Amino acid sequence: MHAAMRRLGTLLFLLFLLFGLGLPAGGRAAEAPAARVVALRLDGVIGPATADFVSRGLARARSENAGLVVIEMDTPGGLDASMRVIIREILASPIPIATYVSPGGARAASAGTYILYASHIAAMAPATNLGAATPVAIGAPGGGKPPAKDNDPATTRPGKDGDSADKAAAPKAPRGDAMMAKIENDAAAYLRSLAQLRGRDADFAERAVREAASLSADEALKGGVIDVVASDLKDLLARIDGRTVKLDSGNVVQLATADAAVERIAPDWRNRILSILSNPQLALVLMMIGIYGLFFEFTSPGFGVPGVAGLICLLVALYAFQLLPINWTGVALIAIGATLMLAEAFLPSFGALGVGGIVAFVVGGLFLMDTEAPGFGIPLPFIIGLALVSAALILAVGSLAARTRKQTVVSGREALVNSVGTVTVVSGDGSWAQVQGESWRVTAPGPLAPGDRVRVVGISGLTLHVERIVPPHSAIERSSS
Template identity: 55%
Template sequence: MGHASERGAPQGEAQRREGRAREKPAGLPSVWLRLVAVLLIGFAAFEARAAPVVVLQVKDAIGPASADYVIRGIAKAADAGAPLVVIQLDTPGGLDISMRQIVQAILASRVPVAVFVSPAGARAASAGTYILYASHIAAMAPATTLGAATPVAIGLPGAERKPPVQDKGGEPTGSSKDDPDQGDPRPASTAPADAMAAKQVHDAAAFIRGLAQQRGRNAEWAERAVREAVSLTATEALSAKVVDVVAEDVDDLLARIDGRQVRVHGADLTLATRGLTQQAMLPDWRQRLLSVLANPSFALILMMLGIYGLMFEFSSPGFGLPGTVGTICLLLAMFALQLLPVNYAGLALIILGLALLAAEVVTPTLGVLGAGGVVAFVAGGLLLFDRDVPGLGLPLPLIFGLAASSTAVVLFAGGMALRARRRPIVSGCEETKGAEGIVLARADSGAWVQIHGERWRATSTDPLQPGQRVRVIGLQGLTLEVQTETGPTTPGDAT
């Protein structure tokens, strides 16, 4: 019995080892699945942490190109899973419609947006102030400014507003130096010049006040920036709770806002930005082309090239190149003017000036039409865009330079036309009268003469002999009337 149990023990142990060997391959797939899952989770976490902060740079007047660049940049950052979008802003202001498009894109963004007024010396004036107030994080670099957000009516007379009357201490009238909480919380300001300006100011004040209330910023100062055109430095803005952070650069900004909580699409989000990498998203070719076309100076030059090209083509049809280039330039100019707020009275004056200059070339009037064209062109250039709107006014040197160049073209073309008129006629019937020739042979009713190497039939009251020199005094159809060089001959001479 003892031997049997001893023999049975090794057999049982061998069976157990065989069973474990059979179970081991069955557990391998689950182990590998767990390992792959851990690797995928780790890779996803690494990718989420490694996603860079997208940096957009707006360093010009706010216009259609700026709006397209910012809107597309925010959308691309959201698609790429970026943790934050930083807009480096340095602008003197710009168009209201473009500013509102950028604000709407920031408010609807799925990614937190930080507007950073930088580098040192930059500003966020006028439209830039609204954009900064709309951002989730508002930041400024030292030695930067923001404010002066009063809207300017383009092309409307009397839209300018006078600054508020100040007392001797430099404070606006109606405000309390000692206790700012007393009295009406809304700042005192002068009445706008007309009803249209009043509507614009009230609308802009309500708009920026709503942005301030949504982001928890200083709404009272925001309204003062609209109604009184006040400005703040970076330090003053931080003390007045207009901005959240003052940072030296983007790296410093990311370190300072790390751990802050922002509200994105109704949900609270804690920023983890310390040490994140940055990716500058530069404008693509489409946005750069749009920026060039939306430049008022370039739009005016394109329009002039288009009109002059078509004028040259109509005056000398068949050449082709001026008409083609002129048509392209004129269409591009129309597209650019469609993007910009144009004063149509100024545009009509420019077209009238160019038409008068063209009329002076075609029908010289001793400079009357040309002078009127230059005056109309200069007046139209001054009125075409409002010079008070940053980035939209046409430079005076450009206006006077184009007017001077147009005058030079008119004088040059008119001088050539005058010289051509004074030249002797070199072809046609008029040139044939007075021409000299020689008699080749007699004919039944006249003679054959050679004029400018051509053989003509001629008649004369004088007897004509071969080899005699004659002068043309008239033309009847294809027969010349000639007389001899010595004048009419007498009957005695004929014998």
């Protein structure tokens, strides 16, 4: 009996060891593999190309079963729509994502602050900063809200020590712009929700939106805005090694990054093309080239090159517009302005159409973009310069066309008028003359003789009306007789 109990105990002990060795990840079932870390580099303005790059990079990291994705970032901000696409990708990612503001001197302003708050791990390099997340839209009165007065009770509230320092949730003074107020409130609520999701300082999130507040890396670490300050990527991976991250799916992942291999993914040709096309100034120039190319093709059919080039440029411009936050009223005004400037070159409007076209073009350029995010605005000097260059080009083409219409025709039937020929045959069936190397039937008011020089004065079907050219000496002889 005792022997049977010992054998049963031994068997249970062996089974326990078997399960313990067979499931080494039992306590670490959600631990991320230490074999690979994918690093995505974001430099410059956040736009459609950036969102596409991040989406593709995260998809590649998932396919390669990476343990961590690091987004190295240096951005002044960007488009709200592109930023939200990136944040949705981060929130839905089954892989932990760390956003790292680097190198020294970099920033995560505006849209970059939102992305940093949304990431599972927020890190910064020394001498970097984040914040200034106030949304800016075209038409904002005065470019922002007026500064608050020091003792204004509407904009301050007592702090813990009785000081009027905390302005995060203070009521806002009327700004005279309901739409901007709605945009600002939406942005503040969005960033605050991300802060609450990640357990970060929500008060600074509010101030970053409403007051354009900014923090340095050390201040952000002390204030609970970020998790780590690291000198470089290797230092960051060493500092977060062993950290536990809770994903939005509910899974808990323990990072093993100290000795992980880093794979850096750079933008490919598709992302570079999207980045170029996302420039609103280039899209505007392509649109104008397309309009002018199609116009020249319609007015001078058969040439081919202007029409084909214009159609391609116009389609590319429309594709670029659908990537950007475009106000289509601005596009319509630009098209109307270009049409009026084209009409000025061919209609006697004494400048009315041309001036109206320039005005419509400039106003359309101002209305074209629905945002003034860094890198996506169209400067007024650029719009005015493009309008003046377009007007000068159209006037030059119109003047050339007018001069061409006044020139003598040098080909075709009309070119025979005023041509000089020689009578070759005079018979009862009619007279024939050699004109421009061809034999033509001719008629004249008076009699003709072979060898007479004649000038064409008109054409009727295939018959030329001519008049005989009297040599100068014949006229002198007739006057003396």
